Amino acid sequence: MENKSLDGLFEDLLQNESLFKNKEVLRPSYTPASLPHRTEQVNTLATILVSALRGDTPSNILIYGKTGTGKTAVARYVGIELERKSEDINIECSVLYLNCEVIDTQYRLLANLAKHFGEDIPMTGWPTDQVFTKFKEAIDARKQVIIIILDEIDKLVKKGDDVLYNLSRINTDLVNAKVSMIGISNDLKFTEFLDPRVKSSLGEEEIIFPPYDAEQISDILRQRASIAYKENVLDEMVIPLCSAFAAQEHGDARRALDLLRVAGELAERENETHVGEPHVRRAQEKIEIDRIVEVVRTLPTQSKLALYSVMLLRNNGYRNVTTGEVYNVYRQLCVNVDMDVLTQRRVTDLISELDMLGILNAVVVSKGRYGRTKEIVLSVPIESTRRVLLEDYRLGMLAGFKPVITAQMHL
Numbered sequence: 001m002e003n004k005s006l007d008g009l010f011e012d013l014l015q016n017e018s019l020f021k022n023k024e025v026l027r028p029s030y031t032p033a034s035l036p037h038r039t040e041q042v043n044t045l046a047t048i049l050v051s052a053l054r055g056d057t058p059s060n061i062l063i064y065g066k067t068g069t070g071k072t073a074v075a076r077y078v079g080i081e082l083e084r085k086s087e088d089i090n091i092e093c094s095v096l097y098l099n100c101e102v103i104d105t106q107y108r109l110l111a112n113l114a115k116h117f118g119e120d121i122p123m124t125g126w127p128t129d130q131v132f133t134k135f136k137e138a139i140d141a142r143k144q145v146i147i148i149i150l151d152e153i154d155k156l157v158k159k160g161d162d163v164l165y166n167l168s169r170i171n172t173d174l175v176n177a178k179v180s181m182i183g184i185s186n187d188l189k190f191t192e193f194l195d196p197r198v199k200s201s202l203g204e205e206e207i208i209f210p211p212y213d214a215e216q217i218s219d220i221l222r223q224r225a226s227i228a229y230k231e232n233v234l235d236e237m238v239i240p241l242c243s244a245f246a247a248q249e250h251g252d253a254r255r256a257l258d259l260l261r262v263a264g265e266l267a268e269r270e271n272e273t274h275v276g277e278p279h280v281r282r283a284q285e286k287i288e289i290d291r292i293v294e295v296v297r298t299l300p301t302q303s304k305l306a307l308y309s310v311m312l313l314r315n316n317g318y319r320n321v322t323t324g325e326v327y328n329v330y331r332q333l334c335v336n337v338d339m340d341v342l343t344q345r346r347v348t349d350l351i352s353e354l355d356m357l358g359i360l361n362a363v364v365v366s367k368g369r370y371g372r373t374k375e376i377v378l379s380v381p382i383e384s385t386r387r388v389l390l391e392d393y394r395l396g397m398l399a400g401f402k403p404v405i406t407a408q409m410h411l
């Protein structure tokens with residue numbers, strides 16, 4: 001009986017016609033068959049990598065560009081084409097893709113590479129040198145060219161650059177195999193932290209990916225929408241609006257594709273037969289809230305306390321919150337949750353960090369002879385942020401807390 005009602009539940013939901021033909025193509029994991037407005041970058045990359053098809057070692061490459069500018073898509077696309085061509089002409093060439101945010105230690109990176117070539121390496125426990133040696137032996141058993149794509153390479157560098165140093169010198173120890181690397185990063189400055197030798201070796205060639213403009217994003221979306229959505233379900237304004245929103249966000253194609261997908265999901269949930277402008281606007285809000293909420297959730301507790309202090313002041317009717325006032329409330333919160341009280345200087349730094357993350361906006365104002373201070377305005381939706389902050393077990397007990405706000409604080 002119970003089963004039957006569950007069947008019924010899904011039966012009803014399945015009755016609603018989907019607006020999508022193939023939603024998966026809107027997800028970041030999908031590599032499209034062609035990449036509009038990236039011909040130049042595709043060609044540059046191919047021109048460097050073609051050496052592999054001649055059995056030579058291609059130069060190492062660094063690819064830079066802001067998030068969603070097609071770096072991963074281009075690298076993967078060229079990688080697939082290269083492997084395909086190498087099979088045609090019987091040259092052994094493999095392109096390996098590793099995301100350093102996921103595979104985030106030197107050991108795991110090497111273990112993954114070695115495993116790819118059939119070595120059985122435990123996920124922890126061996127000295128890193130030994131894993132490296134195994135990897136070298138495994139690849140050098142055959143004549144082959146290996147191209148390693150290290151996406152989000154800056155995440156790996158934060159843990160030291162030994163592995164990059166070793167990989168960049170690996171060819172001197174190899175007889176048969178040849179290795180080259182493609183590093184991808186959206187942090188233009190990460191090479192500053194590298195050993196100069198690694199820096200010059202990795203950056204033999206550099207390719208910059210500029211942001212897309214609204215027009216270019218529209219082309220990308222149109223191509224993808226025609227495979228993702230059923231015919232005639234998108235209102236005329238949907239693609240231009242998604243593109244305009246994403247172009248404001250430094251030309252981020254990922255954001256544009258997310259908007260296009262979420263707008264459709266919202267329309268579907270409302271049993272609509274079309275996706276319209278309001279769905280895109282709501283999708284924009286939803287994505288923004290989800291993003292901020294995620295950022296807030298992962299903040300260190302001290303930053304959460306500083307942010308919660310700003311919120312409490314706003315809730316008490318303060319329009320122009322200053323750092324001095326935030327610090328007063330912050331101290332009270334720390335005492336209540338039994339945390340160390342940081343100095344005012346440190347709390348001001350935390351506020352600047354929150355500003356950089358887009359959670360609040362702090363503007364420096366002059367208070368005449370009282371010196372300078374920052375006036376702080378929240379840029380996040382208050383209710384959902386409050387909920388996320390109170391999810392932190394240490395802040396949870398502050399749910400009903402009322403700060404003492406002194407008269408001086410009005411100065």
Ligand SMILES: Nc1ncnc2c1ncn2[C@@H]1O[C@H](COP(=O)(O)OP(=O)(O)OP(=O)(O)O)[C@@H](O)[C@H]1O
Pocket residue numbers: 026027028029030031032034035036037038065066067068069070071072073074185186220253254257
């Ligand atoms: N020129 C393009 N044509 C078609 N789709 C594209 C193009 N550029 C980017 N995309 C799509 O946009 C999304 C984001 O692109 P991609 O992951 O390559 O960005 P990225 O620059 O690597 O970003 P991040 O630095 O955040 O990893 C992917 O779904 C990708 O397929």
